[in-house]
Amino acid sequence: MQHLTHLPPAIFLMGPTASGKSRVALDIAAHFPVEIISVDSAQVYRYMNIGTAKPDQATLFRTPHHLINLLDPNEQYSAAQFRNDALNVMEEITQRNKIPLLVGGTMLYFRALQQGLSALPPADQDLRRMLEDTAEQLGWPAMHQKLEALDQETAARIKPTDSQRIQRALEVCYLTQQPMSTLLKTPRQAEFPYRAINIALIPNERSQLHQRIAARFESMLNCGLIDEVQSIRQQFPTLNIESPSMRCVGYRQTCLYLDDKINATELHDMGIAATRQLAKRQLTWLRHMKTDAVREFDCLADDLTAQVQCSLQKTMF
Template sequence: MTLPVVMLMGPTASGKTDLAMGLFDRLPCELISVDSALIYKGMDIGTAKPSPKELARYPHHLIDILDPAESYSAADFVDDVQPLIDNALATGKLPVLVGGTMLYYKALLEGLSPLPKASPLVRAEIEAEAQALGWQALHQQLQAIDPTAAARIHVNDPQRLSRALEVYRISGQSLTQLQAESGSPFTYPTVQVAIMPADRVLLRERIRLRFKQMMAQGFLDEVKQLHQRQDLHPELPSVRCVGYRQLWAYLDGECSLDEAVEKAIIATGQLAKRQSTWLNGWKWPLLQLETGHKNNLDTLLCELDPS
């Protein structure tokens, strides 16, 4: 029997990592992180990275592979994950992709679009416009040139909004046009799993509680260590990660600590909502599991081996 590639997706704080670890205990697996924040070394508490003890017992690929000063793209992820999947299958192990960076899954499943490389000059121009006019005005620009992308990208998602405008200004073609020219799709069989909360209020409470626990574990000290580095700044993808950019703003004197914490909790909730929106519009078949349900592992095992 050909082993499938298992994809454990869901919003932040939904229980993806726990399910992956449970599966690892029951089947020969290779765990592969699909998380654009867990790639960074020294960013442990605020990313809810598995502890060193957990990683020793449940090793994950693509965790702690870059310094926070470096950037990582969906193309980099596809290049890195393909040989990991191939090697797992070649050794009779189940590749288990776990994480909530939906763009990475989409790039893997659909292939990569011929998008232009990032231009620091164009990005700086867009950032300056955002400072002068506000992101709402830039979202209106995107609506005019690429209404499909504008409908998908929220005005409160400046990273993706900036990238969509950058692509158009560099290439003269919209992001939607270029994405229609994707490469070959993923050919392996998959079991795609969406771990979703039945109660959004409960998920918001989980997010709030988890962030409070992060603060108690020393998250602020972690950000202080990064803030002291001369080569890091707020425009880097690592520093823009949810939680980090809010505490960074506090350390820059832009707000109080209480305000930074509340903004971070709200931003984490917005991230969870965007991840849920991705999954609600997902075009591939999904096995739906409920956050925290005690039978999730058994349900997944039955899906993998119906006999």
């Protein structure tokens, strides 16, 4: 195995939603020989542009991004697929004598890429349909009780109404005859052939990040988020609120509004609250990473991009 210093570099730009990752990434791309790879479980979907804060066409023309617009909203994408796709793109970028710049807020994807994934079985569509049919008869709280009998540790982490995670945990139990919690503890065996330069954009003042989040969601509503979701649902009529794409923050709340389950004020308030919860989870992930391996920058600093560029200049050249 190559010594770490002999491995090609890869920049990982991480942070909570609304921390300014995209702006910093574009500035890095203007000054360094990098190519941007999106690390975002929502931007992989076509047509989902406003609610994912996807770069506009002019930006994509100037600075192409890899791993966005990969599939339709009625399809599914996993961390394992992301890892495989990202490694392939990173190799291509490195062969072009460029540096991969991975940018986003899907922390599970960052971890899967650098550390690998536990040996969980792939989805079994027949089994999933069977579980869905059973849940339709009994309800997901009853399915949660079934999971509790098979894997108490996993059941304790999942809400009785979280159909997607209950279904996956039961699927793993039935396919492997082992609790998912046991399999998740299996050591990961995955080589990562890059020297990771981990950068985290962390707000020194959480309240200011919350203000940014509110302003951003309001801007999404003003830019046509409701029309975007309505158009997607018309184009893909099998979508529902539990579809992976529609579970994304902002889209789930808009679906509730379009189904007349909440009003416009509730959509506004629930969308902001859900985005704040997402940011909180992202910051928790970052706190649990090894602090000596991550360079933190205050995302609220006026000279943020200059600080990041200076750090990269010292690291890579």
